Amino acid sequence: MPKRDRSIVARLLALLAVLAFVAAACGGSSDKNSDASGGTKDTTASDKTGGEIVDLGTFQGDPPEHIDPGLNSTLDAYQVINELYDGLTDIDASDPANPKIKPLVAESYKSNADATVWTFKIRKDAVFSNGEAVLPSSFQRAWERASNKDFAGDYSYLFNFLKGGKEKLDGTATTISGINADDATRTLTVTLAKPYSNFDAVAGFQIFFPMPKAVEALKDQKDWENQLMIGNGPYKLAAPRTSEQIELVRNDKWGGDVLGNKTAILDKVTFKVSKDVDTAYNAFEAGEGDTANIPPGRVDEAKQNYGTTLDVNILGSYHYDVNQNDPSIGGAKNLKLRQAFSLALNRDEINKAVYDSSRTVSTGVTPPGIPGFKKDLCDYCKYDPTQAKKLVAEWKAAGNKQSGPIKIQINADNGHEPVVAIFVDNLKAVGIDAVVDPRPTETYFSSLAKGACVVCRAGWFADYPTYDNFMYDLFHKDAIGGNNYSQFDNAQFNSLVDEAKQTVDKDKQAQLFQQAEKVLLDDVGVIPLLWYRGDYVYNNKKFTNFEQTNFGLILWDQIKLK
Amino acid sequence: MPSYVIRRILLLIPTVFFAISFLFFLFFTLPGDPANLIAGGFNRTPDPGVVQRAKERYDLDKPLPVQFVHYWERTLKWDLGESYKNRRSVNDILGEHAVNSLRLGIWAILIEVVVGIGVGLIAALRRYSLSDKITTVVTAGMSALPVFVLGFVLQYAFAVYPHKHAWPEWLTLRTQGLGPDSWAFFFIPTGEQWRYLILPAVTLASVSTALAARMMRGSMLEVLRADYMRTARAKGLDERSIIVKHGLRNALIPVVTLIGIDFGTVIGVAVLTETVFSWPGLGSEIASSVTSRDLPVLLGLTLTVVLAYAIINLLVDLSYAFFDPRIRLGEGGEK
Numbered sequence: 001m002p003k004r005d006r007s008i009v010a011r012l013l014a015l016l017a018v019l020a021f022v023a024a025a026c027g028g029s030s031d032k033n034s035d036a037s038g039g040t041k042d043t044t045a046s047d048k049t050g051g052e053i054v055d056l057g058t059f060q061g062d063p064p065e066h067i068d069p070g071l072n073s074t075l076d077a078y079q080v081i082n083e084l085y086d087g088l089t090d091i092d093a094s095d096p097a098n099p100k101i102k103p104l105v106a107e108s109y110k111s112n113a114d115a116t117v118w119t120f121k122i123r124k125d126a127v128f129s130n131g132e133a134v135l136p137s138s139f140q141r142a143w144e145r146a147s148n149k150d151f152a153g154d155y156s157y158l159f160n161f162l163k164g165g166k167e168k169l170d171g172t173a174t175t176i177s178g179i180n181a182d183d184a185t186r187t188l189t190v191t192l193a194k195p196y197s198n199f200d201a202v203a204g205f206q207i208f209f210p211m212p213k214a215v216e217a218l219k220d221q222k223d224w225e226n227q228l229m230i231g232n233g234p235y236k237l238a239a240p241r242t243s244e245q246i247e248l249v250r251n252d253k254w255g256g257d258v259l260g261n262k263t264a265i266l267d268k269v270t271f272k273v274s275k276d277v278d279t280a281y282n283a284f285e286a287g288e289g290d291t292a293n294i295p296p297g298r299v300d301e302a303k304q305n306y307g308t309t310l311d312v313n314i315l316g317s318y319h320y321d322v323n324q325n326d327p328s329i330g331g332a333k334n335l336k337l338r339q340a341f342s343l344a345l346n347r348d349e350i351n352k353a354v355y356d357s358s359r360t361v362s363t364g365v366t367p368p369g370i371p372g373f374k375k376d377l378c379d380y381c382k383y384d385p386t387q388a389k390k391l392v393a394e395w396k397a398a399g400n401k402q403s404g405p406i407k408i409q410i411n412a413d414n415g416h417e418p419v420v421a422i423f424v425d426n427l428k429a430v431g432i433d434a435v436v437d438p439r440p441t442e443t444y445f446s447s448l449a450k451g452a453c454v455v456c457r458a459g460w461f462a463d464y465p466t467y468d469n470f471m472y473d474l475f476h477k478d479a480i481g482g483n484n485y486s487q488f489d490n491a492q493f494n495s496l497v498d499e500a501k502q503t504v505d506k507d508k509q510a511q512l513f514q515q516a517e518k519v520l521l522d523d524v525g526v527i528p529l530l531w532y533r534g535d536y537v538y539n540n541k542k543f544t545n546f547e548q549t550n551f552g553l554i555l556w557d558q559i560k561l562k
Numbered sequence: 563m564p565s566y567v568i569r570r571i572l573l574l575i576p577t578v579f580f581a582i583s584f585l586f587f588l589f590f591t592l593p594g595d596p597a598n599l600i601a602g603g604f605n606r607t608p609d610p611g612v613v614q615r616a617k618e619r620y621d622l623d624k625p626l627p628v629q630f631v632h633y634w635e636r637t638l639k640w641d642l643g644e645s646y647k648n649r650r651s652v653n654d655i656l657g658e659h660a661v662n663s664l665r666l667g668i669w670a671i672l673i674e675v676v677v678g679i680g681v682g683l684i685a686a687l688r689r690y691s692l693s694d695k696i697t698t699v700v701t702a703g704m705s706a707l708p709v710f711v712l713g714f715v716l717q718y719a720f721a722v723y724p725h726k727h728a729w730p731e732w733l734t735l736r737t738q739g740l741g742p743d744s745w746a747f748f749f750i751p752t753g754e755q756w757r758y759l760i761l762p763a764v765t766l767a768s769v770s771t772a773l774a775a776r777m778m779r780g781s782m783l784e785v786l787r788a789d790y791m792r793t794a795r796a797k798g799l800d801e802r803s804i805i806v807k808h809g810l811r812n813a814l815i816p817v818v819t820l821i822g823i824d825f826g827t828v829i830g831v832a833v834l835t836e837t838v839f840s841w842p843g844l845g846s847e848i849a850s851s852v853t854s855r856d857l858p859v860l861l862g863l864t865l866t867v868v869l870a871y872a873i874i875n876l877l878v879d880l881s882y883a884f885f886d887p888r889i890r891l892g893e894g895g896e897k
Binding site for chain 2: 062242
């Protein structure tokens, strides 16, 4: 799932942030925030409910495009939607290294032996905030709505998982044949188009959230998110959203979460829209809000003065794809060149110089926290210029030579320029000639999909916590023309991923995915670089229990006043 | 005069038509397929089915001339369409943002009129005095200071610093968005609102106020040397009415032109101020509709700004006759 890039003005202002920082440093020792101990948890926090938090860290640039779970495709708006709705399942990420899928609105679920038919039993006490019962038909209603041709949002293709989903999306069928909702027995039976053993994780994703009867009365479904949308989550809308803010108040009819919490703690959560990340941070410092996003260059300052979520691993990877069909770097004959390329990169230096060490150096593409994750799968992700030089020499000895510098593509003006500048230096040191190839954001990904990638900047946030969300969606042959910018098409890899997707035994599945990723990394179909970490700063003198899950979601309903 | 006004109003029609039509076609020369971007192409490769459905929903599968005709059919009924981005009605978006822009614009212009004209006048009347010299230096500095630098510094000085030093709440100004309270007589802030208004209004007014002051000073100095001023003095009129009735009224003509143009500018293109202060106005919305390729919002909001510009220009032209009775509008050229 994409996270929005910040505006150009944001970058202009980044410069000024430095100025302001200097001014702040000159502000004298009477600064009442500088004596905060930063990041430590308060053990005396009360368990009482109440209070209000004003967020300035979620929406920068523009207000969220959508807060309808059927339409949204951004992580930012998912912060709100996740508080307004609960799905069939949810992720228990209390052990971040090993997140588990647990039933939420479903009290239990099971699949048949080959993972083609999934049966969800819906909880008896589940209700929407208006008191209406959440029934199997509430899910059916939502899914039929979200797969409607005239309405369908960016994630509607997920209905291709369901039998009859494709026909519904095409407009050749009026309903999805794979859904059977029996309200009398509170049973929702879902038949899939193909076996898929991770469907329980996907079923908890926003587009599969239930919808109350009220949506049926709407003349135009797009109006739902612009009025008092009714949901079944810990909070409900206090007022229809505006371009400036989204106000949530506690939903007392909430059924609780997978961690055992039964009620939302704060009375009110207000998400305010700022047009710019730096000025939002100013507003946070001026006491206009309780949270903010940490702007570039202010990481250390934020860590010193406030609480942050910088220690949270986010399920996202920042990497560079390598086009396997490109004559300058793809194919078997260039394998050693690719390996040398990856070994030449000083990932620590990039993390430090460009990101203030606010990310984690990758040892593979799939990040920690994805079930089945294994550390150090990548043999070519360490910094080893000596070995890289050796590999370049061997590659040249085999009769190869560079016909021109290797092009490294980035979407211009989105902060990737300094990363590639270090790349070019690192590569030069081992005898590889490379050059940056900045391209306009508007056509960047569509041109990569058509094969324009040589070595190209890519990144990915998990949609749901499954290994296949990284392997299948990014590197399988089915994703060529889509998000497989490497044009990676390796028979061994494809068959391992296909087998893993259908494997019900979780340990066996994990092994298969790890083997597949190893094939990908050994062939250097991708150059892993960094894994993302949390980037929220919050007022830790006022709040405690400010947790960010590795999906990037803040557990707004569990934040407490100190 | 009435026929002049009618002619000018009729001229608005082709002006607006050509401006918006030009923008319509210009939009499609921008890089990137709009349907692909609507379907999420800014961050990843969207599903082809989703792209196709976006095309159908927004007519983008039709030839450009057909889309163009459809666009004008809708626009003539004042149906500005639906935002590609969030599917909200552009009429609604326009309604919300135009009001905010107008409020901020009115205050910026008030500051420009009062401070700009006032300071310029004083500087001219006390030529070469210390206050004149200070005015010259400060206005030169102000007109060269980028808006986002000034905005950022003001935020620090009047919001972050007072908050960190625990100044009383009412002395701490706000940096983001609109306040929670209402407006009296459309534009007068009540309750908390003024704390939100001051910084963006001052920032937005800064450059134009400096320019207005400089122009006022120059224009007034020229008028003070004019023969009719000497005549007025010779007639024995008191200094006050010489300055106000004869001097100021003449000196104001170029300044009014400047302020008139500024009014259009502060309403339509206050992008940087609106961004720095998260003020939900038209300028930043138009700018973001360009980057996100949101054609209906871009065209709908620009249409309004073009109309506003044209009307304000007309009013400025009409005001010349008031300031200088020798100007007779619409009465032919030189004989």
